[in-house]
Amino acid sequence: MKDRFTHSEGRHVEVGGARLWVEEIGRPDGPPVLLLPGGLGTINDFDALTPFLAPHARLIGLDSRGHGGSTLGGAPLSYARLASDVMAVCDALGLVGVTILGYSDGAITGLRLAAAGWPGLRRLATIGATWRLLPDDPVEGLLDGITPEVCQDKFPDSWAIYHAANPEPDFPRLIAEIRRLWLDPGTDGYPGESVREIRCPVLLMRGDGDPFATRAETVALADRIPGARLLNLAWAGHDLHEDAPEVVAGMLRRFLTDS
Template identity: 45%
Template sequence: MTTFNHQEGQHIEIDHASLYYEQQGNKDGPVLVFLHGGFGDIETFNSITPRLGRNYRLIGIDSRGQGKSTLGPSRLTYKRIQQDVEAVVRHLGLEHFSIIGHSDGGIAALRIAAANTLPIDKLVTIGAHWALKADDPTRGIYTEVTGESWREMFPHSYDSYQVMNPAPDFERLAVALRALWLDSGADGYPNEAVRNITADLLVVRGDEDMLVSRTNAVELADRVPNARFLNIPFANHSPQEDRPEWLIPVLEAFLAD
């Protein structure tokens, strides 16, 4: 099976942090870059990588401070994640690639695509905000997140982080992620810059997602030329884990189109 395992990758030093990336799948296929969500790592895509790895070269990147990547001294922002991904892409000399980004990874991917400085063929966002308005109820949810509350709700996530991360500091990571989610500045959500995206976009949302509203997802699809929208019933914030059997055929069709 083609899955990310955190045993066959490499590290690259980027602005005082050690970023981990791993390559799997078909070495000769088109490149697919995977960007995960907050408190996660690239293994959160392992429900869909075996199928995609048959035809695609898969590259997973652990975001700064998560998985096997260190946090470093810089403030964690979506722009910072964007710059990290751009540095890995340049390091690997990728001439063309597509991105599948979940949650925070999808938001960073939107920023990358909106900048139009890298040769992106296709972009898939899963459970990703393009903007987070001041009155969005999700802001209230993010405000309440602490290291302790996350450990209580998602103990497996905490345990994986403690085992995997080379410089674990869960409380510092929780503070950094909360600030990332609530950032209203230019280094945060892409907002109306998404209108600059020229790559084909597939917006994916689980219909039971408590963070990203259906309205927010449709607004994103409406702002980007050549965008398609997939709302998956009975799926939560992570449909790639929750309903992979429904998501995979659409991903394959979109990427091959």
């Protein structure tokens, strides 16, 4: 049984002018869990976590539009478009009743789907989720330092996967679209107060040192979602699933079976 994504044994799904890379690992008869990575990352960002989940679930990894093995297409990047991509991929694969595990941008996408009441979603688990764009948001400082050269230096694995797996690599354009995505104040951007409409079970997880999904903002998010469960883990950061994969996997396994 495969317990890590390889970018070699999957398929592309054509959605809205893009080809999106989808790969499955884990237990074929297990509950379906769709893994959505963060900005400028790939499904391999879950490598520390998937060995603990693969024996218990059917894991479906989706590289976000423009990332990893997925092409960008011609339309502007937005969280609304990423959410539409998820729905289209699930339709193509015949997936229903999925649990989404979203990290960072993937978490924001999951929140939009949950707030919209997408019927294909059974449960939502997030890591490092933000839900609104605040004045002087810390993401603005992060954007100041993002260039192709900096990304190659800071994220060499994602950089290498992107250039090896992407059928139409254009990293400078991807960075420009990421800037648009992260700073979008409009209705196609962050879910904002629509999170109050979420009715599916939700598990919010963050590392206590996360500078982007702050403690106060994550608590505010949890307070807006009826019945949301919250994990705030000491001595961990934005990459909680890498800092404490066994803890995160244990919480997810319980979440999958929680009634």
